[in-house]
């Protein structure tokens with residue numbers, strides 16, 4: 001990467017280069033400043049479907065799923081459904097022979113009605129209500145990941161195959177809100193309680209198939225997963241499966257590196273073989289649960305500029321379609337699409353339409369000085385935890401999700417209408 005690409009191009013003129021590692025591989029620069037993703041021009045998609053609009057490149061999703069399977073052919077790859085709970089996506093990933101994890105009766109309903117076989121579904125969650133567990137048991141999900149002694153009581157006598165979620169006491173050095181492997185947070189069984197938990201699964205008639213941990217999200221260091229292998233296998237329990245969860249980082253901005261998947265595969269394979277030999281236990285099957293690393297960089301959101309003030313470009317979406325900057329201080333880039341300009345570029349803040357000063361979509365983005373109402377902006381890396389976290393704040397309808405592939409665009413999730421927004425508000429007589 002050149003220095004010019006690393007710097008925020010302040011004061012530069014002309015079209016900025018495309019930060020290729022952030023966008024779907026199908027992204028092309030077109031004449032007149034337009035961009036194409038999945039064979040579709042972004043200006044036409046915005047014209048046809050309206051804005052804000054979430055695009056998803058199907059080929060990119062499938063390609064990333066295959067990359068996980070190729071890096072670890074011996075492992076089971078489970079898509080973390082919470083990152084993009086959309087039935088078409090569940091189907092694409094089932095086609096690619098991934099399993100699926102769900103966290104609620106609602107996510108399970110999406111999986112079930114998409115036709116995902118029960119045997120390939122895992123259910124997670126630190127709280128599983130009776131409704132969640134009844135849905136899981138009646139569909140017959142392959143595995144439930146136990147998170148508490150109370151959950152064993154909820155499941156007692158069902159003979160359900162389970163994994164025990166372990167809190168390994170490992171800091172993955174990511175945002176505190178998504179750091180889930182350390183002691184003193186709500187998920188899992190502390191390491192020293194796992195032998196007792198394993199005994200109680202048997203006493204409750206459950207079938208223990210393995211151990212699970214999930215260290216957090218947007219993790220860049222492979223070493224934390226190696227630590228997890230050491231700690232979980234170090235318990236010395238013979239298990240069929242070792243599930244290391246997800247968390248593999250996606251690049252969001254210029255300078256962010258993609259996760260080292262090959263390094264991960266080689267180092268985890270070696271650590272697992274080494275620890276199993278040391279503990280004299282058979283090698284379990286490795287399970288991993290990527291969410292973000294499969295879908296984040298396959299997504300692009302299109303916004304229409306509505307107003308410009310010094311230092312600020314305000315668009316027709318905001319924290320209702322992307323609360324990640326407000327929740328985690330997440331950083332994004334944005335790009336003017338659909339016209340050429342030679343105006344110098346200066347850093348501005350792209351803000352949303354909601355009634356909060358913290359409603360920011362992208363900070364310090366070098367946009368041309370002549371950006372104006374009616375312009376189209378594209379924000380890449382919006383495939384993970386955008387559709388999933390979207391809300392109706394200020395009673396704004398959530399945007400549609402449109403899949404693109406080989407020049408064809410398909411509505412996967414339709415835009416929310418005023419009728420949708422008012423449906424639950426009953427006004428008693």
Ligand SMILES: Cc1ncc(COP(=O)(O)O)c(C=O)c1O
Nearest residue numbers: 080214217246247289290291292
């Ligand atoms: C249990 C579990 N598995 C997998 C994931 C997927 O994480 P990511 O999308 O960061 O890969 C999550 C979310 O962090 C999770 O809680």
Ligand SMILES: N[C@@H](CCCC[NH3+])C(=O)O
Nearest residue numbers: 082178217324328384385
């Ligand atoms: N919602 C988080 C990720 C949570 C991971 C789920 N365990 C994000 O958008 O980054």
